[in-house]
Amino acid sequence: MDAVQISCLLQTFDKTPGGQIGEYVLDANDSATMQVRLANGALGTVGATRFATGHLNDLRLRLYGLTGGIEVRFEKGESHLRASTGDNIKDGTWVDVDCPPVPTVYQRFIAAIRKEGPAEPDFARGAALQVLLDKAEASAAQDGRLLAV
Numbered sequence: 001m002d003a004v005q006i007s008c009l010l011q012t013f014d015k016t017p018g019g020q021i022g023e024y025v026l027d028a029n030d031s032a033t034m035q036v037r038l039a040n041g042a043l044g045t046v047g048a049t050r051f052a053t054g055h056l057n058d059l060r061l062r063l064y065g066l067t068g069g070i071e072v073r074f075e076k077g078e079s080h081l082r083a084s085t086g087d088n089i090k091d092g093t094w095v096d097v098d099c100p101p102v103p104t105v106y107q108r109f110i111a112a113i114r115k116e117g118p119a120e121p122d123f124a125r126g127a128a129l130q131v132l133l134d135k136a137e138a139s140a141a142q143d144g145r146l147l148a149v
Helices: 105-113 123-141
Strands: 003-011 031-038 043-049 058-065 068-075 078-085
Antiparallel strands (some): 068 078
8 A cells, every 4th residue: 555645754863073084974764754645545654773772773663453453563673463353443452463584675585686586676676665655755855844745
């Protein structure tokens, strides 16, 4: 399902005195918080950070719809999936969902080169995601203003 609206805030944390190493300015965004509305009306939040206090390269994705919610967490190199669906929605119960390990994008890339698997995600998906990331950056430049995608 595609995003139709996005709001984003970005943060770069000081990692060295003066925020640079020699002539190189350390200005890459270390953390992002995003809110998205999908075409079907579901709301989602994304939190990603490389260096926020207490976090090292973590990701948290949450989606909430009328028939359930899902949460994906990637912390300390491990993925976790939880869901609240069916009768669990009524009492706010979240259940861990077992899922097989997911190959990294690097593993998929190598497999595609070796013709051991499809080239996924493909260029079209990458281009669509770049549009979303560009809108997120534009939102952050406007203090998190909600933008149409």
